[in-house]
Amino acid sequence: MGFTQxxxxxxxxxxxxxxxxAMEHGNKLDASLTVGVILSVASDGLEVKVLDAGAxxxxxxxxxxxxxxxxxxxxxxxxxMFLIQSLVDKAEWVSSxxxxxYVRLVILVDKQ
Amino acid sequence: xxxxxxxxxxEEVNCAGGQISVLRFSGxxxxxxxxxxxxxxxxxxxxxTKRILLDFSKVDYINSSGIALIIQLMYxxxxxxxxxxxxxxTPHFQKxxxxxxxxxxTSLHQxxxxxxxxxxx
Numbered sequence: 001m002g003f004t005q006x007x008x009x010x011x012x013x014x015x016x017x018x019x020x021x022a023m024e025h026g027n028k029l030d031a032s033l034t035v036g037v038i039l040s041v042a043s044d045g046l047e048v049k050v051l052d053a054g055a056x057x058x059x060x061x062x063x064x065x066x067x068x069x070x071x072x073x074x075x076x077x078x079x080x081m082f083l084i085q086s087l088v089d090k091a092e093w094v095s096s097x098x099x100x101x102y103v104r105l106v107i108l109v110d111k112q
Numbered sequence: 113x114x115x116x117x118x119x120x121x122x123e124e125v126n127c128a129g130g131q132i133s134v135l136r137f138s139g140x141x142x143x144x145x146x147x148x149x150x151x152x153x154x155x156x157x158x159x160x161t162k163r164i165l166l167d168f169s170k171v172d173y174i175n176s177s178g179i180a181l182i183i184q185l186m187y188x189x190x191x192x193x194x195x196x197x198x199x200x201x202t203p204h205f206q207k208x209x210x211x212x213x214x215x216x217x218t219s220l221h222q223x224x225x226x227x228x229x230x231x232x233x
Contacts, residue, residue, distance in 0.1 A: 006204060020175060067213075070183060075180075076184050077180040080176040083176055
């Protein structure tokens with residue numbers, strides 16, 4: 001599709017984080033539940049939806065407070081949603097009960 | 113993404129006029145890497161080792177849980193008054209480390225020689 005290698009790396013990391021969140025938080029590590037990944041190609045970019053059986057995140061995206069993490073004042077984890085949002089051009093988390101929820105990522109061809 | 117596991121090799125090298133410990137990571141760094149990373153770090157005596165290099169040059173993939181383990185390592189090193197220099201991250205993971213703010217606590221160097229030299233700064 002004409003993406004630079006760096007954009008491909010951005011997308012790989014973002015999709016991997018979304019899948020991990022779907023398995024851990026959405027499906028709560030229940031191996032009988034599935035995570036869906038739907039890719040849709042458009043003229044200006046690629047859309048990826050990652051679907052799980054959960055209700056969607058209860059909190060919004062917030063940048064990590066590295067000072068608090070480095071001083072043991074907050075959990076060192078909890079950066080996945082921030083990385084997803086930072087690495088793609090659009091990211092939205094959609095709750096669609098009763099079937100579950102999904103995160104929709106868009107990466108545009110002309111962005112460097 | 114296939115998790116090929118984490119390997120960590122601990123080496124002692126001469127650098128910047130003294131002996132330092134190098135943690136050489138390879139493979140993937142994820143939530144399953146805790147024993148390999150923190151367990152190996154705990155083998156470094158904090159009383160005698162104050163300089164530690166982190167070598168990421170053979171790391172294929174790091175996710176946010178893996179970054180969290182590196183933060184835990186740096187937190188422990190800070191409590192032990194140890195300084196850390198980092199090298200060998202790909203440009204993509206240099207960007208990711210910078211995004212989360214780790215560069216406030218360690219410099220990301222291109223290679224071992226420049227990371228070593230930074231201990232003398």
